[in-house]
Amino acid sequence: MTPHVLVVEDEDSLATLLQYNLQKEGYEVALAGDGEEALLLVDERLPDLVVLDWMLPKVSGIEVCRRLRQRNETRNVPIIMLTARGEETDRVRGLDTGADDYVVKPFSMTELTARIRAVLRRIRPGLAEDRVRRGDLLIDRVAHRVKRAGQEIHLGPTEFRLLDYLMQHPGRVFSREQLLDAVWGSDVYVEARTVDVHIGRLRKALGVSETDDPIRTVRSAGYSLDLEG
DSSP states (O other): OOOEEEEEOSOHHHHHHHHHHHHHTTOEEEEESSHHHHHHHHHHSOOSEEEEESSOSSSOHHHHHHHHHHSGGGTTOOEEEEESOOOHHHHHHHHHHTOSEEEESSOOHHHHHHHHHHHHHHHOGGGSOSEEEETTEEEETTTTEEEETTEEEOOOHHHHHHHHHHHHSTTOOBOHHHHIIIIIOTTSOOOTHHHHHHHHHHHHHHTOOTTSOOEEEETTTEEEEOOOO
């Protein structure tokens, strides 16, 4: 099951950046621009985790946290607070209000996603699955291992990330440009044909034949992993 993350952030550029990067990590993301909207979205659909800015219009982040902790249905929803407040007293206040973790701006996306995984693993371990199975493929992110039909497959780091991303979105067709963005990063210039080279290496490592290739090439569109969990 894909974890549903609610990001509550009034700075549009940061909210968009958070949404983009969390979706790359395989999360389903909803955005709220103020505390009032956040509470309405929680009523519509209970999130698996809330990334909550402290300073928000209408209803502050600390008040949103307090209200969520007062309600039975949201009492155990994990909350990570984002704030420019770095003083120890503010951190203590945030944690005392019910936040599960606290990230001070500016922060790196690597740090935030690691904290999200850690909180989910601690509070909702079923949602922080580090082992993903699709068909006869099994990927273990912690051990950095891949198995196919029980046999260990040795992949380079790029092929590992490529397979991991495709396994997060089975059946979805990605263009070469989308795969470059997701696997190599938008700030790195790599030619689109590089994707074809690494798909070829991935297929070779998986020992595919014409009849059991899990990676489908879609002419003029891109690639898809045609395996279900």
